[in-house]
Amino acid sequence: TQALTKRFLNVTGGCTVFSGNYSKGAAQTVLPYLLGSRWTESGADAATMNSSAMVILWGANVLDTRLGSEMPRRLLEAKRRGVPIVAIDPRRTATVAGAASWWIPCRPGTDAALMLAVLHVLLSERLVDLARVGSLAAGFDSLARSVLGQDGGTARTPGWAEAVCGVPAAETVRFARAWAAAHPAMLIPGFSIQRVRDGEETYRLTVALQLATGNFGVRGGSTGSLNNNLPTPRVGTMSAMRPAGQPTIPVLRWPDAILQGRNGGFPTDIRAAYVAGGNHLNQGSDVRKNTAAFDALDFAVCHELFLTPTARRCDVILPVASPLEKEDIGIPWLGNYLLYKPAALPPAGSARSDYDIFCELSGSMGAGGEFSGGRTAAQWIDTFLEASDVPDHEEFKRTGIWLAPDQERVGLEGFASDPTGRPLDTPSGKVEIESERYARVTGFPALPGWRDRETDPRWPLSLVTPKRADRTHSQLGDRSSPLGPADHALQMNPSDAARRGIAAGDEVRMFNSNGVVNVRVNVTDDIMPGVVSLYEGVWLQLDEHGEDRAGSANMLSDTGGTGPGHACVMHALPVEVERGARGSGAGVP
Numbered sequence: 001t002q003a004l005t006k007r008f009l010n011v012t013g014g015c016t017v018f019s020g021n022y023s024k025g026a027a028q029t030v031l032p033y034l035l036g037s038r039w040t041e042s043g044a045d046a047a048t049m050n051s052s053a054m055v056i057l058w059g060a061n062v063l064d065t066r067l068g069s070e071m072p073r074r075l076l077e078a079k080r081r082g083v084p085i086v087a088i089d090p091r092r093t094a095t096v097a098g099a100a101s102w103w104i105p106c107r108p109g110t111d112a113a114l115m116l117a118v119l120h121v122l123l124s125e126r127l128v129d130l131a132r133v134g135s136l137a138a139g140f141d142s143l144a145r146s147v148l149g150q151d152g153g154t155a156r157t158p159g160w161a162e163a164v165c166g167v168p169a170a171e172t173v174r175f176a177r178a179w180a181a182a183h184p185a186m187l188i189p190g191f192s193i194q195r196v197r198d199g200e201e202t203y204r205l206t207v208a209l210q211l212a213t214g215n216f217g218v219r220g221g222s223t224g225s226l227n228n229n230l231p232t233p234r235v236g237t238m239s240a241m242r243p244a245g246q247p248t249i250p251v252l253r254w255p256d257a258i259l260q261g262r263n264g265g266f267p268t269d270i271r272a273a274y275v276a277g278g279n280h281l282n283q284g285s286d287v288r289k290n291t292a293a294f295d296a297l298d299f300a301v302c303h304e305l306f307l308t309p310t311a312r313r314c315d316v317i318l319p320v321a322s323p324l325e326k327e328d329i330g331i332p333w334l335g336n337y338l339l340y341k342p343a344a345l346p347p348a349g350s351a352r353s354d355y356d357i358f359c360e361l362s363g364s365m366g367a368g369g370e371f372s373g374g375r376t377a378a379q380w381i382d383t384f385l386e387a388s389d390v391p392d393h394e395e396f397k398r399t400g401i402w403l404a405p406d407q408e409r410v411g412l413e414g415f416a417s418d419p420t421g422r423p424l425d426t427p428s429g430k431v432e433i434e435s436e437r438y439a440r441v442t443g444f445p446a447l448p449g450w451r452d453r454e455t456d457p458r459w460p461l462s463l464v465t466p467k468r469a470d471r472t473h474s475q476l477g478d479r480s481s482p483l484g485p486a487d488h489a490l491q492m493n494p495s496d497a498a499r500r501g502i503a504a505g506d507e508v509r510m511f512n513s514n515g516v517v518n519v520r521v522n523v524t525d526d527i528m529p530g531v532v533s534l535y536e537g538v539w540l541q542l543d544e545h546g547e548d549r550a551g552s553a554n555m556l557s558d559t560g561g562t563g564p565g566h567a568c569v570m571h572a573l574p575v576e577v578e579r580g581a582r583g584s585g586a587g588v589p
């Protein structure tokens with residue numbers, strides 16, 4: 001839908017588009033500085049886990065929040081082989097319960113501190129092959145000095161981290177030693193750990209840790225990068241006809257761009273929005289600001305299957321064919337394969353596919369030929385296949401899947417096995433743990449590290465807003481529908497509940513300076529003290545006081561951003577929770 005929408009708007013006069021994405025904005029900002037342009041080859045196919053002697057899931061709940069459809073099976077195979085599986089997560093997730101042998105609860109947004117403490121143990125116990133690391137990376141020695149406090153700063157000891165992360169120092173020591181002893185160890189960082197303030201730092205440190213433990217570019221190990229940073233098989237695409245100098249805004253800041261325009265330093269003044277394939281009002285940070293932004297527009301159009309909160313704010317809603325009602329080629333999240341699906345049935349009622357809607361609109365705007373290139377949707381699919389790696393198109397259409405030859409790719413294995421012969425295209429040719437270029441371009445420190453943040457005593461709890469196993473984001477997130485989540489509730493630890501006089505099943509108000517959410521509470525040991533969790537994706541339901549009645553997570557997030565990536569912050573949100581309905585408490589905005 002994104003490429004189609006841009007193409008339509010570009011051939012009919014132009015538009016402002018998003019840069020970055022909600023998923024991995026902070027990680028994809030820093031990884032190119034560390035790994036150069038081959039950061040896109042730094043992941044690992046799930047099947048390579050069959051060589052792992054340890055798996056570390058750092059904020060990755062892969063049995064629920066899929067990071068590739070093959071991952072659950074491979075993880076459970078590893079468990080059956082007796083491979084130790086460590087899960088670092090503030091919640092006892094399905095992955096902790098169903099696969100992990102070791103759960104380390106860590107306060108959200110503090111992973112960088114724990115990572116530094118693990119490095120401290122590895123370095124002070126001389127568990128790092130410094131010569132090997134030096135052959136692969138530049139600046140690791142500076143990081144080591146800083147971690148050990150030899151540069152005049154605070155030593156990042158496990159004791160220091162305990163106060164920040166809530167992980168006992170002895171546990172950190174035990175974890176670091178186990179990691180160093182297991183070869184190879186696959187670290188899979190969740191996307192969650194970079195969707196926090198200063199989220200850029202975590203992915204600089206996951207890479208540093210896999211270097212330090214000798215697992216970088218090793219089969220059964222990983223580089224510490226996003227696990228799905230691997231190419232997918234070649235397949236044709238439809239150009240977005242992007243003109244040179246197309247104005248862009250970071251996706252997180254779209255409501256600010258609408259509300260502030262050029263006066264706020266944005267490249268354009270935006271009067272209209274065109275939405276296809278997103279529920280941005282609900283899914284972007286700060287739904288109150290998002291609502292105001294939609295209200296400030298002169299005109300908004302949406303292609304939707306459902307009357308989402310975003311669709312409700314649009315002037316025109318075009319009913320769109322569902323994915324089951326159109327032929328398409330599927331590109332996987334992670335994996336060396338392609339999928340094909342025919343339409344299972346024709347579009348219902350007046351619904352049309354996104355492509356057919358755009359063809360007709362561009363036709364009546366005098367740009368029909370330019371948009372369609374003279375092709376039907378089916379002809380485009382054939383064109384995409386012509387330009388693809390798929391050898392036998394009929395076979396592909398019959399079976400619905402094509403597997404490329406190599407199913408067990410190890411990211412940056414070539415570089416790791418021959419760093420001088422096959423250097424990276426970074427300034428040093430190595431992994432840049434210390435990056436002067438990053439410092440120059442972004443104004444942030446060249447070395448990864450931890451920055452203390454002031455905490456506001458009004459919001460003592462830390463909110464995470466993860467995904468649910470049975471939902472994709474806001475799809476099926478309408479609580480007024482029988483298909484919506486009837487069991488939606490806030491997870492809270494018994495100690496936090498007791499302190500607030502809250503009992504299981506109570507209605508609570510959760511709030512911060514951004515807004516108020518009313519929701520039922522689930523008191524449970526499955527979440528660490530000081531942390532609360534609310535699944536993302538539930539559709540906003542505003543009452544007459546401007547409070548949300550459904551439990552919609554982005555009522556409590558803001559558009560402040562991570563760091564240089566200007567990426568979303570959707571975990572570790574500071575909040576307070578009180579018992580009862582509106583008007584029962586003090587200190588509420």
Ligand SMILES: Nc1nc2c(c(=O)[nH]1)N[C@H]1C(S)=C(S)[C@@H](COP(=O)(O)OP(=O)(O)OC[C@H]3O[C@@H](n4cnc5c(=O)[nH]c(N)nc54)[C@H](O)[C@@H]3O)O[C@H]1N2
Nearest residue numbers: 023059061065066108109190191192466467469472473571
């Ligand atoms: N079922 C399902 N799977 C999905 C999706 C979906 O909608 N539904 N969406 C897909 C998409 S688009 C994306 S981008 C990915 C995103 O994948 P992630 O961002 O990794 O997913 P989340 O569910 O937000 O978080 C994963 C786990 O991290 C924990 N967590 C949250 N904050 C922190 C933290 O600060 N530190 C640590 N250590 N743990 C933390 C949460 O409790 C949760 O168990 O998932 C993909 N997979």
Ligand SMILES: Nc1nc2c(c(=O)[nH]1)N[C@H]1C(S)=C(S)[C@@H](COP(=O)(O)OP(=O)(O)OC[C@H]3O[C@@H](n4cnc5c(=O)[nH]c(N)nc54)[C@H](O)[C@@H]3O)O[C@H]1N2
Nearest residue numbers: 022023276277278279280283303465473474475536553570
């Ligand atoms: N608080 C919080 N917020 C989050 C996150 C979080 O962890 N916490 N995660 C973030 C992440 S990682 C992501 S990727 C975003 C996702 O946010 P969105 O991209 O907005 O994803 P969805 O909620 O799945 O919305 C997709 C919409 O497209 C519609 N749709 C489905 N198929 C088609 C089609 O073929 N054509 C058209 N026109 N429409 C179609 C669906 O009905 C649905 O309303 O959410 C982000 N928001």
Ligand SMILES: [Mo]
Nearest residue numbers: 021022023024
């Ligand atoms: Mo995402």
